[in-house]
Amino acid sequence: MSATPVQGKSSTQDQSVEPVTFDISGMSCAACASRVERAVTKLDGMDAVVNYATQRAIVFGADPTDADQIIDNIRSAGYDAHLRSDEDADLWTQRANHQRLRQLRIRLIVAALLTIPLMDISIVLALVPKFRFPGWELALLVLSVPVVTWCAWPFHKIALLNLRHRTVTMDTLISLGVAVSFIWAVVTVLFPSVLDGTDAWVGFSWAPDGAQALYLDVAAGVTMFQLAGRYFETRSRRKANQTLDALMQIEAATVRVVTDEGTVEQPVSQLxxxxxxxxxxxxxxxxxxxxxxxxxxxxxxxxxxxxxxxxxxxxxxxxxxxxxxxxxxxxxxxxVGGHTRLRQMAQAAEEAQARKSAVERLVDRVVRYFVPGVIALAIISGLAWWIFGQHVSTAVMVAVSVLIIACPCALGLATPTALMMGMGAGASRGILVKGMDALEASGRVDTVVFDKTGTLTTGKMRIIDAVPVDEFSVVDLFAFTAAIERKSNHPLARGVVDAAERLENVAFYNATDIQEIPGRGMVGVVGQQQVLAGTAHLLDDYGVEIPPRDAVDGSEILVAIDGRFAGSIVLGDVIQTGAHQAIAAMRHMGLHTVLLSGDRQNVSEALGRELGIDTVIGDTTPLEKADVVERLQAEGRNVVMVGDGINDSVALSTADLGIAVSQGTQVSLQSADAVLVRSDLLAIPEAVLLSRQTLRTIKQNLFWAFAYNTGAIPIAVAGLLNPLISTLAMALSSTLVISNSMRLARFDPRRTISRALRSASQIRQTNPNESTQKP
The missing domain is CATH 2.70.150.10 (Calcium-transporting ATPase, cytoplasmic transduction domain A)
Known part of the structure; x- marks a missing residue:
């Protein structure tokens, strides 16, 4: 990554240090993740990023030998942790998830079995005095005790932990709501006179005269609805997380190695x-x-x-x-092992959570201050109702409603669940995004800059033309040139040799005294004749006179045989599969395309015209490529750079989003924010469309979460929401956010691209004289 942070990239961690990953259990909200982060960062030289959605922590500045100390700190904060390793990570995670779901399910079943009859009976007895029996209040109180204590214990446990650490989370709000409701119910049972002069409150209205409210249904109902919401949220989150975990599940455990004696089966780790x-x-x-x-x-x-x-x-x-x-x-x-593409994909997917998006960081800050603000608002609301003449029971229920309705669980899930599903959907389509901030950045790009060789072209050369002069023939050009080019690994040399092997009547001469002159070409002797194949500078150096000739749109090899100019061979790059469709799709999406190449300007422009690229810039050095990217950014553009070689690494780091093709060098893969695992360039518009859809989902989630909280809190403060309705609405809010995020798994950008290409094709057929290419 570049030394200077650029928009869309996180620079808070040293990416050069290998991070250590831990699985965390016991987190129930985004604020819990912040507490785990603070617990780890208390250790000298360590930094951590904890993702609530994936229930994992990535620790920087540590190595596996520090695991015990890190785990102790996390446990002291009230959570459990396990060092994630290839051998047992999935087993520990599955066991922890299964245990958490099992506990939530048992508590939910018990809560439902006790709460549903409790709510029915308490409402009937509260509203119809003739059905009451001696000690009915005490009987209902006893029925509610297991619900508000054992069933609600997960919330109380975190709340007590918060109290010890002088912090608050969403569980604090839930625990306070349950505790206040239950304590007030106990007070009304032990001291019935406190209810004198008040009416029972049911739903949105006041009950008839003679009714008596115990509020046990509120305490038990809040617990049951919260447990249901937490249970279904945990199930949905586990299902979403399996999208990324599936990368490692496809790897086999054993392999059959072929030896002289036959095949031997052994663990894959020994291969x-x-x-x-x-x-x-x-x-x-x-x-x-x-x-x-x-x-x-x-x-x-x-x-x-x-x-x-x-x-x-x-x-x-x-x-x-x-x-x-x-x-x-x-x-x-x-x-083998950790060096395979599969393992690198899995590792990148695992570490992707270490780079939080800007939206996530904003939400973390909001949640940190939102929860204590809600507690203060609940206290102020209750006191205000009581001070301005309402009965204390009404004031208590208003305060409880504010506590419950304001729980920002949906806010904490809005961004990470959508980003996680977006990254998983990309991985399943051959698009590996290294960080959530990179996925967020790719949704904002408006300019795509391409390297040429190895990105838009395969790096292999095809023969465009062969122009012999005087008595020389095409066969002579290829036979003599191929004889000396065989010793070279240059793409132009390989192109000539491959073409010569496919031609008929080409004799393959033996060459001697072959010499490769860097940047110039090849020199050798065939029979008794000296052969030169290369640039005009090479022929000038040997005193060969070159006749005037027209400029060509390609890479030209000039050939001289025995001191005389024999002609030229013109080669062009082989364009990557899907390049035409990819550029057309991006243009249809409104993206500005730029070709940035170190090749000659005329060669680059020829390729640009063929593909329909908007802007072509040739003759650029690696540092000049980065300068061009910076210039585009200075113009207000959000730039994605696509490249494959070492010479692209600086530009990849400079761009808002760097994308490396999977065949690229290790340097380019490390410098990029995303990697195209498949060779089809259509993956680029697919990645942009997927990112845009992910950002759209995040905005929908955040709108719902903010609108829900900001809209519901005033209603609760006004005394128009029963706590039961508040807790049901809060649980449904979290479920809605998760369900909306999971729709990304079904989003198929290929359909959108196919429709765009069909539309563009129909337009061209309707207007055949209209060109879609720019000079």
Whole structure:
């Protein structure tokens, strides 16, 4: 990452230090996550980011040897923690989630079995005096005790913990509401005279004369509804979190290694680079490598999002986490263990929560001050009602309503659940986003800057033209040039050699004294003739006269044989699959496209015209690429940079969002905020559409959460909300936010892109003279 923070990127943690991940249990709201963060940051040199939605903490400045000390601090704050490792992380998490759900379910069942009859009986007896029997108040009181104590214990436990640490959370509001309601009910049972002169309050209206309110139904009802909301919230959150955890679940546990004596089955963790292993039909490939024998149809959907299996044969690359649907292959392992693409994806997905979005940080600050403000407002509201002549029982219920209705649970879930689902949806489509802030930034971009070679083009060259002069022929050009270019790894040289091998009547000469001159070309001797193949500077250096010729839109190799100019071979880049559709889709989405290349201006412009790119800038150095990005940002643009090489790393870090293609160098992958796991460039507009939909979902969630709290609190203060209605509305609010976020799993950006491309095609057919390309 760049040294100077840019918009959309978090710089609070040192990304160069390997973080340590912990699973946390016992957190019930966003404020709990803040307390865990503070507990860890008390340790010297450590910083932590805790995500309430994923129930995980990432600690910076620590190593696994500090785990016990970190766990002790977290436990002293009232929560449990476990060092997350590949071997037992999922088992511990599943056990903790299962135990939490089981406890919530049991408490909810008990609360429902006691509360439902309690509410029915108490309302009937309170409103109809003739049905009352001696000691009816005491009987109802005894029935409610298990609900407001044991069933509500999770809320009371956190509230007591808060009191010890002199902090408050949403559980404090719930515990206070239950406790105040129950204590007031006990007071009314022991001292009935306190109710003299007041009426029972049911729902939105006052009960008839003679009615008597105990408020036990409020204490028990709040507990039952809160437990129900917490239970369904926990279930939904666990389901949402499985989207990212699924990356590691597709990895096999054992592998069959091919040896001279046969195959030996062993744990995947013991597989080493260079070993050959076999994969049968229906089995998962456990390492990145090369097929050395056989062929198979491979399901790559888990890695790239492609729906159809891909046929691969000897020499093709395969990746860990993909599955053969048929066939039989031998694979030579190249990247194993933590170095496979699958593990890197899983690690990036795991660490993505360490970079909070700007919206999340804002919500954290709001929640931190909102809860104590609500408690103060509840006390002031109750006192105001009492001071201005209302009965104390009415004042108590107003205060309880304010406490319950104001619980900002939905506010704490609005952003992380949507971002988590958005990241999971991206991962399933071959778009790996490294941080929640990056996902947020990608939804705001309006300009997409592309590197050329390796990004828009494959890096392989195709022959555009061959122009011999004088007595030389096309066959002569390719035969002599290929003879000396065979020793070079330059893309232009490989393009010439590949083309020569496909031509008929081309004799492959043996060359001697081959010399590669960096930046100039190749020199060699074929038979008794010196052959030059390269730039005009190379031919000038050897005194070869070059006749005037027209400029070409491509990379040109000038050829001289035995001191005479023999002609030129013009090559062009092979455009990546889906590049035309990707650029068209982005233009239709209103994105400004820029081609930023180190290649010559005329070559870059030719590619830009073919693809329909808005702005083309060639002849740029790596630092100049970053300067161009900064200039675009200075113009007020939100820039995404797409690249693959070391020369793109500075620009990737400078942009608001850096996207690296998966075939890129390790430096570019580390510098980027997102990685395209699949080679299809349509993943870029898909990522932007998914990000926009995620931001739209976040705004919907936040609107509902803020509107709910800000709109409901005045109603509660005005005495128009029964606490039971308040707690039911609060539980439904959290459920609505989670359900809205989970809709992202069903969002398919490909449909939107297909409609856009069909629409653009129809427009071109209707207006054939209208060009969609800009010079």
């Amino acid at each position: 080493q680079s260079g070993q050959v292993f076999e994969v049968r039909a229906g089995e998962s490939i456990v390492a990145d490598g090369i097929i050395t024998q056989g062929s198979a149809d491979v399901d790559v959907s888990a890695m790239t999002g492609e729906s159809q299996p891909v046929f691969l044969e000897t020499g093709a690359s395969v990746h860990s986490g993909t599955v053969t649907t048929n066939g039989y292959i031998h694979v030579e392992a190249q990247q």
